[in-house]
Amino acid sequence: PQFKQLQTSDQDRTDLLAAGRSRLIFINTVPDSTLYLRRGCQSGDTIIGGTGFGIGTTVDIPQTEASLYLFTSGIPSPMTTARLSLPTGSTTYLIAARRNGAIELFTIDAATGVAGTLPSAPPETRTESAIALVNAIDGNATVSAQMKGSGAVIATGVPTFGISSEGNVQACQSPSGDSLELTTSGGQAFTVGIRLSVGGRSFAVLYNTLGITRALVLDRAATQAPSGKARVRVVNVASDGRFAVVIGSGSPRGDSASTRPFGSQLPGGISPTVDLPAGDYPLLLSDDASGQFVESGIQNLGEGVWTIFVVSNNGVPSLRVLREDGNVSGGLQPLGSIGRSAVLFSMIPDGNASITFGQLAPSPIGYSYVRYSVAPAAQFQATLNGVATQAVDGAAGEYVMGATGTMALPQLIVFPQAASVSAADRATVRFINAVPSETTLELRESSITTDLLRTSDFGAPSDTLQREERKYSFVISRPGQQTVLARIDGVELSAGRRYLLVVGPKRPTSASDTLQYRTLWMQE
Structure with a gap:
């Protein structure tokens, strides 16, 4: 026998209420099986994918009521269906188990422990989904889109990094999922698959390159951010590569917090949502393969709901931002100010080093510690402990800034970062x-x-x-x-x-x- 400990906390409920979401924890107790869970309709988007026996998978969703469809690998029809109420702020364990030879879905409320079976989903009466198209295709192409089959026009002439107006479309019209028929300003035409949930609001993000374009469905924010907070997630829609958005030294959240709260994502990956103190953030885009920062800049993440996109811009990974709860007609915007990555270190043995530059004041650095931040991409003054000063030409490249000497006689050394490695091995x-x-x-x-x-x-x-x-x-x-x-x-x-x-x-x-x-x- 195998056992799972089921638990939740008051903080979980507080966080979910603030985010306007409910939490579903899916556990597969069917031996020798890999299960998938879709919502909205049997061709809707997959919210739980590839869960093996004994594995638990968690997803936070904005719906308070959902039709669920359980699939196993290689079988096109659902094994079972269920209609589930998910009050905002709740945590529900959804368990797939075999009873009397058939696989059924059972629930346990994490707060009360109340358990029960789920009725099969009644025929879904909702048919529409609200969608806006985001053009993140690498190739500088203007794109128009319509739903395959119905011919309903979703977007017309959306430029690179642009967003169409939102409209309602008939979703889940095919058991194999919906499709978008795309045409470009250059006359190219192709089709991409897309999975929508009826009753939902989403962005359909087109990415990769022309002809091998992919589509990623993003749920739109259901609630406002808490007072004084920026609610942020990261989405990787670059053509290839695993990337991480790193928060540099000098941000409003302080340098004691994790510099990688979003983790790293492969193309099509979506990070957890993180609430940050609103303010100016030094952001660095890290390539996991090389460990190098490929772009850096400073972005004001004001109170609101934000998505940071990792995109490919003429083959080069780059960052774009979207204020979701504002006017999105301006599309995906570049960082507020592009900067240069800066490596900071201290070798002052009898105290902390405070290296300041530009608009940022990173926290003091302890002896033999290293930090990363963003310096201006122009000429600026770097200052150590308010005493030692050095002029730096940020337009010339990226720099290492180090502190040495003593607290009585601090010395600041500044030099360019090394060139990229020429040999791959x-x-x-x-x-x-x-x-x-x-x-x-x-x-x-x-x-x-x-x-x-x-x-x-x-x-x-x-x-x-x-x-x-x-x-x-x-x-x-x-x-x-x-x-x-x-x-x-x-x-x-x-x-x-x-x-x-x-x-x-x-x-x-x-x-x-x-x-x-x-x-x-x-x-x-």
Whole structure:
């Protein structure tokens, strides 16, 4: 036998009420089966997909009443149907189980523990779904769309990143799902499948490239955001790649919170919805494959409901934003101000470093910590602890800004980030001498007796090394001397990534620690 613990909390209910949603937790107790759950009609959108035996899958939906259709792999007809009431704020366990040889659906209310069977769904009387078309196709094509079969026009002449007006269409007209017939300003015509729920409001987002276009259905926001909050989700409709939207240092939520509250998504992926304090946010688009930031900027996420889209713009991943509860006729907008990714670190051993620049004031950085933020894409002044100042040309590229020295005599070092890795099967390594008292330091691999790899004068990074994927150890010394001043062991390099080894002052340690300086390993 296998057991599942069923539980919920008052906070869950509060969050769901604020979001205007109910939570459905689906559990498959049918051995040797993979089950799918659709809503609205038997060709409606799949809200639970590919759930194996003993697995629980959670979905938050805006409907308070839903027709549900249970399918198993390879069988086109539903195994069973159900009509389920889902009060806003509620959490309901929906359990698929076999009884008397037939698979049925059972419910348990998470708050009260009341359980029961579900009646079969009566014939669905609703037929319409409200839909607006979003053109996120990579290719600078203007698109028109109509429903296949009925010929109902959904959108006419929607430009790239544009949104059509909302209209009602007949949904669930085919057991295999609905389809959109698309035509472009260039005369191309093609069809994409789409799954709509009757009675719902949604965006149909077209993405990928012309001819292999896909469609993603997004539920539209059902409620307003809480006072003083921005309700935000991330949707990846880029042509390919897994991406994450990272919140940089200096945001209204503070630097103690997770920098990746949305996780990362493959194309067609939708993040959880997160409530953030309203305000200006440094946002960085991270490519999971390379670990590099491919775009960065600052966006004001005011009180309201927002969707951040990862799109492909002429083949380049980019960010676009949509204020869902406002006037969406302007389409998907670029970030409020495009910036440059900035890597921040501190090697000040006796206090915290406060590096400020542009309109952002990132939280103070502790010793041997690294943060990421967004700097202006123009000339600006970077300031350390209100004392050390350096002019930076943000228009020239992306920068690393580091703090070293002491609280009494802080020193700010600024230098450009490394160029992208040229060989797909290699990683790059640089090192930076961040010890104010050392004019020049040398880098070797493993031992002081090995060949010299690179040198770094104070504040100036070394030239780049290219290395294959594996673990490495590095040692630091002065020119012409055999004493190891610092070392780092067992760092693992991944192909396509850029690494930086910082050598700086160290805090007082035990007498057994004979190394003079401390190392900090980071990714640029």
